[in-house]
Amino acid sequence: MFHLRRHKIRQSNSDSRYGQRYSSLEKFRGSEKIFLAGSSWRQDEEIIAEYINNFPSVMKWVFAPHEIDKSNIERLGALFKVKCVRSQNTSEISTDARCTYN
Numbered sequence: 001m002f003h004l005r006r007h008k009i010r011q012s013n014s015d016s017r018y019g020q021r022y023s024s025l026e027k028f029r030g031s032e033k034i035f036l037a038g039s040s041w042r043q044d045e046e047i048i049a050e051y052i053n054n055f056p057s058v059m060k061w062v063f064a065p066h067e068i069d070k071s072n073i074e075r076l077g078a079l080f081k082v083k084c085v086r087s088q089n090t091s092e093i094s095t096d097a098r099c100t101y102n
Contacts, residue, residue: 025062028093028100033059039066042075049079052099056082061099068102076101 025034037048040063052061061084065076077086084099093100 024093028062028095028097029060030095034062035059036062036064038064040064041066042072045076045079049076052084053079053081056098060097063099063101065101073101 028034035048037044040048045063045065048061048063051058063076065072073086077084080099082098083094083096084101085094085097087093087100087102
């Protein structure tokens with residue numbers, strides 16, 4: 001069971017990279033809630049992916065896995081049955097996808 005808290009994404013004006021990421025995440029999110037799994041591990045990703053696959057319309061999802069080697073990123077992408085896109089550039093995030101990972 002997930003217990004989610006609602007947090008507003010805050011923009012940092014000190015570094016333009018954060019501003020770009022903020023804008024892209026806001027565009028991806030639209031009016032939906034967003035869940036950010038930062039520094040996620042395999043076990044976390046498998047549990048969350050199962051939830052996403054069973055309840056795809058609940059919210060949008062963003063993964064920033066702890067292990068970023070090619071094989072782990074490919075494994076992560078294979079977990080999803082819904083549209084989930086890999087994005088190395090935040091401006092490439094598809095707004096119709098349910099989740100994104102990098």
